[in-house]
Amino acid sequence: MSSDLGPVVQRALLSGELTRLRREVGRTQDDVAKALDWSVSKVIRIEGGTVGTSTTDLQALLRLYEVSDDGKVEQLTRLAKGTRERGWWASYPIEDQQFRTYLGYEAGASCIRMFHPSLVPGLLQTMDYARVVLRQFVRGANDERIEVLAGLRVERQDKLAERDPVPHRHFILDEAVVRRHVGALTKNGRGIMPAQLRHMVEVVRDGHVTIQIIPFSKGAHFGMKGPFTLLEFDADLGEVLYLEGARGGDLILTGREEQIINYRANFEELEEWTLSQEESSELMLRIADEMGAA
Missing domain, CATH: 1.10.260.40 (lambda repressor-like DNA-binding domains)
Known part of the structure; x- marks a missing residue:
């Protein structure tokens, strides 16, 4: 193994x-x-x-x-x-023990399915986007801590990309995620959100990432309940479900199979509501242009 x-x-x-x-x-x-x-x-x-x-x-x-x-x-x-090895994430100041454990499972997953109704997931965030949202989530944190936490998000992306075989990551996002104008201009005059959207379009081109958008026109859906992540493994290990909340994460292992099956089925149902990958990329590029021209 x-x-x-x-x-x-x-x-x-x-x-x-x-x-x-x-x-x-x-x-x-x-x-x-x-x-x-x-x-x-x-x-x-x-x-x-x-x-x-x-x-x-x-x-x-x-x-x-x-x-x-x-x-x-x-x-x-x-x-x-x-x-008894030391996980690469051990050097980061992660206070949420459930999230720390989740990172360990994420590091070994062969497939990651993730839904978010309001935020670009950490596995897709640019450093600039991460800095903006972390300042809202980690009140009172100094610049050094923000840089460390933003660096954690980018290193998660890098570590997954370095694995062999590279795990597939499938993200379903509500349209609100790509419409919300996060951040202003960077020091070089580029808009943070337009750059974030273009980054997401670029990421899908490597063939290991899928990003699909649920348009506002679809109305109410299961995902409005909150963000969630499902992990699968090539090894003889069942799925893992991770639920995010304002007070921290909730990690659900294979012992609660019924709940995991429910979320897996709902992810598949949400996929039926999405734009195709091509349509989703076109939407993100169109919004990026609109934001850049504003």
């Missing part, structure tokens, strides 16, 4: 496999704790994926579960080593 998945996804894969192996041999978490002279809380943390797993602990578990296949042991050992 490639470490390109990142420590959070590898931790989730390992914890899921260790839970499956324990159940296969008919042991409870209490049984494992007693057999290895561990606390039950340690077993819970390992199976919950909240901590990395040392190779020593992994070997003890595999002996207990009677796993002797060399290929399986090697695969799980690579995962265990990957769980």
Whole structure:
């Protein structure tokens, strides 16, 4: 399993496999704790994926579960080593723990589906656009902190673009997102929002990004409920749902499958309401020209 998945996804894969192996041999978490002279809380943390797993602990578990296949042991050992890596985002001052965990899953996703009703998503933002919205969201932050947080958004984009294979990103945006005139002029006299719109049109040309707009004429739709993101993985891991709110994010893992299925179905329904990719790009360019001429 490639470490390109990142420590959070590898931790989730390992914890899921260790839970499956324990159940296969008919042991409870209490049984494992007693057999290895561990606390039950340690077993819970390992199976919950909240901590990395040392190779020593992994070997003890595999002996207990009677796993002797060399290929399986090697695969799980690579995962265990990957769980203890440091994610690239660890150096950033991220206060929202749910968002920090989300970044770990995003880093290993093979497909990202995202809807936003009012804002250009961070994975599409230019530095200038990011600076403007961050000043509204992070009140009292000095210029240095704003630069760091804006840099995080751009690095997220760069890290995904560097992956092999590059994950597909599909964004559905309400027309309000592209109509709202965010920011004024930059130091070189360019309009922030026209440049942002043109950047989005350029991004889709690499073939790994889709951006589609739901026009105002479609009326009310599910997306008005709020922004959400769905992550899929090539690895043996279910989907992840991330809901954004004013007070922080809410990360929903595969244990709440019904809710994830509901959001996936609604994303597909929203897609039916959108302009095509070509029509969406034409709309963004037209709005950029109108804003630039204002």
